[in-house]
Amino acid sequence: MRILIADDHAIVRSGLTMLINAQADMEVVATAADGNEAIQKALEWKPDIVLMDLSMPPGENGLTATTRLKEMAPEIHVLILTMHDDEEYLFRVLHAGASGYILKSAPDMDLISAIHTVHQGAAYLYPSATKLLIQEFFNRSRSAEDADGLHILTEREQEILALIAKGYSNKEIAEKLVVSVKTVETHKTKIMEKLHLRTRPELVRYAMKKGLLDFE
Template sequence: MSIRIILADDHAVVRTGLSMLIQAQPDMEVIDTAADGKEAFDKSVRLNPDVVIMDLSMPPGENGLSATARLKEAKPEINVLVLTMHDDEEYLFRILKAGASGYILKSAADNELIAAIRTVHQGAAYLYPSAARTLIQEFLHRVDQGKDLDDYQVLTEREREILTYIAKGYSNKEIAELLHVSVKTVETHKAHVMEKLQVKSRPELVKYALKKGLLDLE
């Protein structure tokens, strides 16, 4: 079964070139393209692709960073691979915080882009080598400084919100009604939270939330 892909870039020539490259792969299919973040979000919600390749900068429309964050809240099961010309630490951390599964430079070789698509489709993270080095250096710096590497910091805002509701005893259905999303969306966010926090049950989530003082949040 083919990996269903939506490609978002503000340059038509880039969309055409990348579409031809991807369509040439036996296990991939470009089901639609978009010229800005809003169009990418709308089409992704409607078509439910496996992977969205999202350009970071798409003036004058919505940028890829904003669209990625909105999409991961609405459809957390969709994997986003950010395509950018910026090999910059600031962009890297903002991209990961928005919920993207991968980050690759536009200057990357064709085979690296194809490998990145397959990686994020499998649910793993893909980072361009320079980005991976940046994360490792940041990790080592925090260790050297004696800082607490808190897993809570890697949760998205929506994941933190759902964790708090779980800790307060709300069911998945009740959380879905409160947040105006589907039960499946809540379950996907919950699974991501459990994976990031390395816990295996709802009671463990509640215990973690108590430790973090989340039950005091109103």
């Protein structure tokens, strides 16, 4: 896995680089000190994942940089690093198109696990963030954008949407449904077109609001 680290603190970049390069299947290919530099180096080095600090003064912050990067290189996954265990930041991160969100205070191996999860195409949310997300959408009234309902999706599309929302990768969904990965990707594209969604986190949020996930 080729990884780019974006953080305004040199000591954090150094520490994360040592941790990641110690993993047999990971390599830090570049680092950046602000959002603008992160975008430039991501376009240059084409990493699989960008570890993006949320707050990087005085340069462009991580949210803005993530939005811009996903517009220019949607294939690059972004994992947000932040000190803020806050609902406001969680939803802003998801809206920006990030694939994951993890606290800087998390144990080292949680970060490694998050990188693996995001690289596999699944969304990663730190447990406290997941709790906030679930609570928010169970308490929020249905908005006008949900008016069309699930009837616009076929049964297979609803099934795939639910599996995507539960964190399964395209390959895992294909194996579970005994179809090709290409077929899953085609269904996913049609689902996003029908629901007017652009990112995997948006699919997850829609599925949660529609009750497609079973929470114990």
